[in-house]
Amino acid sequence: xxxxxxxxxxxxxxGRFFDKSARTLFSEALSMAIExxxxxxxxxxxxxxxxxxxxxxxxxxxxxxxDYSGLRGIPAFKVEAACGSGGxxxxxxxxxxxxxxxxxxxxxxxxxxxxxxxxxxxxxxAQAADMEYEVFYGASFTGLNALIARAYMNRYGYxxxxxxxxxxxxxxxxxxxxxxQLPRRTTIEKILNSPLIADPLHLYDCSPIGDGAxxxxxxxxEENARRIARESxxxxxxxxxxxxxxxxSVDLGSRxxxxxxxxxxxxxxxxxxxxxxxxxxxxxxxxxxxFHITGYLALEDMGFTGKGEAVKLWREGRFAKGDKxxxxxxxxxxxxxxxxxxxxxxxxxxxxxxxxxxFPGEKASDPEIAATQNIGGVATxxxxxxxxxxx
Amino acid sequence: xxxxxxxxxxxxxxGRFFDKSARTLFSEALSMAIExxxxxxxxxxxxxxxxxxxxxxxxxxxxxxxDYSGLRGIPAFKVEAACGSGGxxxxxxxxxxxxxxxxxxxxxxxxxxxxxxxxxxxxxxAQAADMEYEVFYGASFTGLNALIARAYMNRYGYxxxxxxxxxxxxxxxxxxxxxxQLPRRTTIEKILNSPLIADPLHLYDCSPIGDGAxxxxxxxxEENARRIARESxxxxxxxxxxxxxxxxSVDLGSRxxxxxxxxxxxxxxxxxxxxxxxxxxxxxxxxxxxFHITGYLALEDMGFTGKGEAVKLWREGRFAKGDKxxxxxxxxxxxxxxxxxxxxxxxxxxxxxxxxxxFPGEKASDPEIAATQNIGGVATxxxxxxxxxxx
Numbered sequence: 001x002x003x004x005x006x007x008x009x010x011x012x013x014x015g016r017f018f019d020k021s022a023r024t025l026f027s028e029a030l031s032m033a034i035e036x037x038x039x040x041x042x043x044x045x046x047x048x049x050x051x052x053x054x055x056x057x058x059x060x061x062x063x064x065x066x067d068y069s070g071l072r073g074i075p076a077f078k079v080e081a082a083c084g085s086g087g088x089x090x091x092x093x094x095x096x097x098x099x100x101x102x103x104x105x106x107x108x109x110x111x112x113x114x115x116x117x118x119x120x121x122x123x124x125x126a127q128a129a130d131m132e133y134e135v136f137y138g139a140s141f142t143g144l145n146a147l148i149a150r151a152y153m154n155r156y157g158y159x160x161x162x163x164x165x166x167x168x169x170x171x172x173x174x175x176x177x178x179x180x181q182l183p184r185r186t187t188i189e190k191i192l193n194s195p196l197i198a199d200p201l202h203l204y205d206c207s208p209i210g211d212g213a214x215x216x217x218x219x220x221x222e223e224n225a226r227r228i229a230r231e232s233x234x235x236x237x238x239x240x241x242x243x244x245x246x247x248x249s250v251d252l253g254s255r256x257x258x259x260x261x262x263x264x265x266x267x268x269x270x271x272x273x274x275x276x277x278x279x280x281x282x283x284x285x286x287x288x289x290x291f292h293i294t295g296y297l298a299l300e301d302m303g304f305t306g307k308g309e310a311v312k313l314w315r316e317g318r319f320a321k322g323d324k325x326x327x328x329x330x331x332x333x334x335x336x337x338x339x340x341x342x343x344x345x346x347x348x349x350x351x352x353x354x355x356x357x358x359f360p361g362e363k364a365s366d367p368e369i370a371a372t373q374n375i376g377g378v379a380t381x382x383x384x385x386x387x388x389x390x391x
Numbered sequence: 392x393x394x395x396x397x398x399x400x401x402x403x404x405x406g407r408f409f410d411k412s413a414r415t416l417f418s419e420a421l422s423m424a425i426e427x428x429x430x431x432x433x434x435x436x437x438x439x440x441x442x443x444x445x446x447x448x449x450x451x452x453x454x455x456x457x458d459y460s461g462l463r464g465i466p467a468f469k470v471e472a473a474c475g476s477g478g479x480x481x482x483x484x485x486x487x488x489x490x491x492x493x494x495x496x497x498x499x500x501x502x503x504x505x506x507x508x509x510x511x512x513x514x515x516x517a518q519a520a521d522m523e524y525e526v527f528y529g530a531s532f533t534g535l536n537a538l539i540a541r542a543y544m545n546r547y548g549y550x551x552x553x554x555x556x557x558x559x560x561x562x563x564x565x566x567x568x569x570x571x572q573l574p575r576r577t578t579i580e581k582i583l584n585s586p587l588i589a590d591p592l593h594l595y596d597c598s599p600i601g602d603g604a605x606x607x608x609x610x611x612x613e614e615n616a617r618r619i620a621r622e623s624x625x626x627x628x629x630x631x632x633x634x635x636x637x638x639x640s641v642d643l644g645s646r647x648x649x650x651x652x653x654x655x656x657x658x659x660x661x662x663x664x665x666x667x668x669x670x671x672x673x674x675x676x677x678x679x680x681x682f683h684i685t686g687y688l689a690l691e692d693m694g695f696t697g698k699g700e701a702v703k704l705w706r707e708g709r710f711a712k713g714d715k716x717x718x719x720x721x722x723x724x725x726x727x728x729x730x731x732x733x734x735x736x737x738x739x740x741x742x743x744x745x746x747x748x749x750f751p752g753e754k755a756s757d758p759e760i761a762a763t764q765n766i767g768g769v770a771t772x773x774x775x776x777x778x779x780x781x782x
Contacts, residue, residue, distance in 0.1 A: 053518060059441060063472070064521065064771075073653065075635075081467075091466065101486050128451050130451075130455065135448075244466075245468070250455045263464070381467075
């Protein structure tokens with residue numbers, strides 16, 4: 001009876017919405033998830049968000065969003081784990097459902113980055129790093145990721161052009177995704193010639209700043225999930241087979257190896273064990289490519305390739321539509337967008353839609369098992385989920 | 392097997408520590424809790440905190456504190472529910488333990504308010520209120536509580552002197568509490584003549600600004616709890632019998648009655664039901680007296696008195712040492728102190744120590760059942776816990 005299922009999903013288009021507040025975006029996504037679950041009302045809400053305290057100057061976000069979504073009074077709280085807030089919120093919400101404390105749990109994520117100027121956003125996002133050990137000395141969050149990208153290129157002998165095939169493919173997929181922030185194709189030339197942000201990262205190697213919200217509904221028990229699916233005229237259900245959250249140091253200087261995402265290595269192995277799967281069993285995968293480098297490292301540290309091989313294999317066409325696993329058909333953080341605390345929830349929503357065969361963009365090839373990887377900071381946090389479709 | 396027990400507790404003195412960071416304070420409290428649990432290492436950490444993003448400009452707090460406490464790598468995240476962050480973190484941590492996902496869970500709270508000037512703290516705390524509907528128009532958090540205090544005094548005909556017996560008694564208890572921020576007696580005259588903050592609230596009607604951290608360790612299963620207690624030479628164990636989190640609107644303008652804390656009413660009834668107790672069964676109680684008014688309303692809305700009666704009964708000596716329930720022998724938020732996101736955890740730690748007969752200040756009269764009430768905002772959040780001592 002402790003099996004947990006995703007019975008409703010919702011999400012908004014990602015963009016820079018100067019006319020939509022976090023409340024508006026979130027209630028749009030949550031209403032969609034409730035409707036998708038046949039009108040089932042959540043009895044608790046866990047919200048993933050990183051920057052509301054700083055950019056919106058608003059705390060009490062969990063209760064505020066519950067109230068604005070017509071659910072005043074239910075248990076609600078906000079989870080913060082930097083860019084991994086959405087995944088961590090899912091971890092917390094899953095445990096609420098699994099424990100039997102609440103029988104219908106909503107997990108949502110929202111981020112509103114256009115509330116302020118870009119300079120404020122850069123500073124707010126740097127709070128994912130260690131303020132005393134890193135940011136104080138001038139590091140930005142992009143700067144820290146640039147350090148890793150440079151170290152990777154040096155160790156394995158890759159060029160900027162080798163690396164550029166990640167954003168190229170993400171833009172291709174996003175061009176078919178109706179809620180992507182950057183739904184347009186690009187070229188290797190455009191990527192290489194885009195403005196320098198923090199060497200070796202240029203603009204097109206980085207995910208954009210955007211607003212968005214995603215939400216999903218969890219219930220416990222296969223019979224409940226079957227009943228809701230039937231009522232919605234759907235013949236498949238999606239089970240959460242594995243969920244794991246692991247952490248690492250916040251500051252990069254305390255790590256043994258800049259190029260091993262320890263939290264991803266540990267969380268993925270734990271989630272696979274919980275789900276009873278191996279990497280080779282996974283048909284569909286959404287990974288956290290806030291920068292091309294974190295996408296490549298995800299593939300390596302989740303066990304899909306050896307160290308240093310992801311860039312080569314990717315350039316050769318691996319992990320594309322038709323391969324196993326198919327990766328980031330949404331367009332990824334790179335081109336679908338990265339509304340920070342919502343991103344981890346977007347990934348799970350997208351994986352669920354792919355398992356149901358209902359994804360509105362580039363469709364996966366009838367996947368049965370899907371996984372998602374959401375990181376916070378430079379993999380200070382990793383949440384891995386493994387989902388399975390049952391007929 | 393889903394019964395959950397508190398097997399270790401720790402807390403720091405509360406004060407304005409210009410020489411101690413949040414990391415230092417938190418690891419002090421968590422180390423104490425681990426030692427108290429016979430050295431048992433937590434396998435997950437949930438941290439309650441409100442203001443780190445704004446006053447410390449630091450996110451990623453969960454992983455940062457896990458790492459600094461020697462627990463790098465474990466699942467960790469921060470929970471924000473304004474001043475109720477500690478209680479909400481307990482709710483999330485309890486569900487992790489109860490779900491069976493993690494068998495040793497640490498729940499901690501920390502707040503570092505002296506990182507900045509008082510004016511910044513006032514602004515940061517106002518973020519508990521609705522930024523668009525309340526703070527934008529000039530409301531401070533104390534101002535909103537003053538509004539409620541005035542409405543209460545008007546409706547029930549109480550004077551400032553009637554109300555002043557709350558802080559009087561809290562200072563009396565705090566004078567015996569070695570980790571209280573304000574461990575000194577006061578007088579009705581001093582309370583009445585203290586500086587005006589927001590009419591009718593004067594300085595001594597309000598809790599102070601302070602830094603502090605508290606932590607506790609949860610395990611599942613009575614046998615595990617018994618074994619740890621035996622190894623620590625203790626013949627009692629403390630079970631979490633009830634936990635409930637409920638919410639209300641953030642803005643006061645949307646409520647039907649300013650003087651009914653709906654979240655406290657609902658959460659307490661739910662926690663009592665879960666624990667199988669009535670208010671009359673509760674021997675010991677810690678309530679959230681951020682201002683005297685919220686302490687009185689807690690007693691009414693948790694069902695210990697009728698509406699409008701708490702001030703009268705309190706002045707007559709009810710709820711004092713020797714009565715049932717005995718209330719806030721710690722000195723409460725008023726005089727023990729209120730390190731915002733840590734407060735809910737302090738309360739549970741104190742109740743646990745009282746149940747064990749180990750509280751270092753004013754001791755309760757051999758209580759068997761204890762409860763705590765932690766609110767966030769003006770009871771936008773309430774977490775209620777019910778604890779029971781087993782021999």
